[in-house]
Amino acid sequence: MGVIQDIADNYSQGQMIGLGIAFMILPIVAVGLRLWAKALGKGIKMDDYLVIAATAVSVGCAVVQLIAAINGQLGQHQTVGVDGAPLLDDPRFVIYEKCKLAVNILSTVGLGFVKSSILVFYMDIFYGRPFKLASQIVLGIVVSWTISFFFANLFTCFPISPFIEAFYHNKCVDGLALWYGMAISDILIDVIILVMPIPMVLQLQLPWKQKLGVLVMFLLGATVCAFSLTRALIYVHVGDRLALHFNDETYYTSPVFFWAVIELSTAVLSACLPTYRPIWLLMRGRPVRQKHQGSYFSRNQDSSGISRTGRGYPLGSVTDYKDDIGLTDNMRGVDVDISAEGNHSEEHIGPGRGITVERSVHLGSRPVEHV
Structure with missing residues (x-):
C-alpha cells in the first residue's frame, strides 16, 4: 500500500497537464498505426470502427483533464476559507467537479468500446459455435456493463449534479461505493476477455514455440488488467485519504480523475498491438500478405468448431x-x-x-x- 500512496499522493498541476497531453497523443498514434496496418493487410472492419470510437472518447477524456488542470483544481489543493472550511463556490472548484463527472461518464463509454472491439476481433479470427456463443455472451455483458455504469455515473445524484459530496446535501448515492463496484467489475471482465483466446490457441497444430509466441501476443492485454487493478486500489486509497482530508477534496480525489484517462488510453493501445504485424513485415522488407476474400479452405467442422478430420482449429x-x-x-x-x-x-x-x-x-x- 506504500507504493500506492506514493503514486496517489504525489502530483502537481504541471504533471496533470503533462499526463493529459501524453495520453491524448498515445491513443491517436496507436490507432493511426492500426489503420495503416489494416490498409496494408485486410482492410478496415467493425473492430476498427469500434476502436476508433474509443480513441475519440479517450481524446475527449484527455481534453477534459487538461481543462480540469488548467482552469480547475486538478492536482492542486482545494481553496479554503479563514476557518479552514473549503470554499464550495470557488469557480475553479466547480469546474473541477464538473470535469470529474464528465470523465467518469466518458471513460465508461470508452472502455465499453475497447472491450467490444476486442471481442469482435476475436469473433473475426476464431471459428466455432461454442467460442462464438461465448464471445456473444461476453459482448452482451460488456454492453450491459457500459450502459449500466453510464447511467449510474450520470444519476449519482438526482436531479443530475456533479456535486456528489455530503456537504452539498444533494440526494446522491455513495460515490466511492459506485467507483468500487465499477472498478471491480471492470477487472473481472478484463480477465475474462484476456483468457478467452488461450484454449483456442492451445488447440492450434503448431510447435510450442510458435504457440507461446501467439499467446504472448494476446496476453499483451494483461497490461490493461494491471491498470484496472491499480485503479481499483487507488480508489480504496482515495476513500481512506478523504476520511482524513475531507476539506481537500480536489487534491485527494485527483487520482480518480487521471487514472481513468490512463486506463482508457492504454486500453486502446493494447487493443491495437495485435494488428501491427503488416507494419513489422514492411519494415523488415518482407511482402505483406493481403487478406483474401473468403477462406482458402471450406469449414469442415462439427458444432464444437473443431475439424472432424483432425485435431485443433478448423x-x-x-x-x-x-x-x-x-x-x-x-x-x-x-x-x-x-x-x-x-x-x-x-x-x-x-x-x-x-x-x-x-x-x-x-x-x-x-x-x-x-x-
Whole structure:
C-alpha cells in the first residue's frame, strides 16, 4: 500500500497537464498505426470502427483533464476559507467537479468500446459455435456493463449534479461505493476477455514455440488488467485519504480523475498491438500478405468448431488466423490437397505430418500452379 500512496499522493498541476497531453497523443498514434496496418493487410472492419470510437472518447477524456488542470483544481489543493472550511463556490472548484463527472461518464463509454472491439476481433479470427456463443455472451455483458455504469455515473445524484459530496446535501448515492463496484467489475471482465483466446490457441497444430509466441501476443492485454487493478486500489486509497482530508477534496480525489484517462488510453493501445504485424513485415522488407476474400479452405467442422478430420482449429479458421497474426504453414497434424478452378474448390484431408497445399487456378486457358 506504500507504493500506492506514493503514486496517489504525489502530483502537481504541471504533471496533470503533462499526463493529459501524453495520453491524448498515445491513443491517436496507436490507432493511426492500426489503420495503416489494416490498409496494408485486410482492410478496415467493425473492430476498427469500434476502436476508433474509443480513441475519440479517450481524446475527449484527455481534453477534459487538461481543462480540469488548467482552469480547475486538478492536482492542486482545494481553496479554503479563514476557518479552514473549503470554499464550495470557488469557480475553479466547480469546474473541477464538473470535469470529474464528465470523465467518469466518458471513460465508461470508452472502455465499453475497447472491450467490444476486442471481442469482435476475436469473433473475426476464431471459428466455432461454442467460442462464438461465448464471445456473444461476453459482448452482451460488456454492453450491459457500459450502459449500466453510464447511467449510474450520470444519476449519482438526482436531479443530475456533479456535486456528489455530503456537504452539498444533494440526494446522491455513495460515490466511492459506485467507483468500487465499477472498478471491480471492470477487472473481472478484463480477465475474462484476456483468457478467452488461450484454449483456442492451445488447440492450434503448431510447435510450442510458435504457440507461446501467439499467446504472448494476446496476453499483451494483461497490461490493461494491471491498470484496472491499480485503479481499483487507488480508489480504496482515495476513500481512506478523504476520511482524513475531507476539506481537500480536489487534491485527494485527483487520482480518480487521471487514472481513468490512463486506463482508457492504454486500453486502446493494447487493443491495437495485435494488428501491427503488416507494419513489422514492411519494415523488415518482407511482402505483406493481403487478406483474401473468403477462406482458402471450406469449414469442415462439427458444432464444437473443431475439424472432424483432425485435431485443433478448423482449417478455414487456421488460414484466416494465420493471415491476421502471421502464423506460418509449419503446422502439424494433417495434409491438405486443394484444387481450385474458377469459383469452385475442393479439399482432401489425409493423415500425415505437415500441411501440403496444392492449388490450380485457371486464368483463361493458361493454368497457374502453386505448391
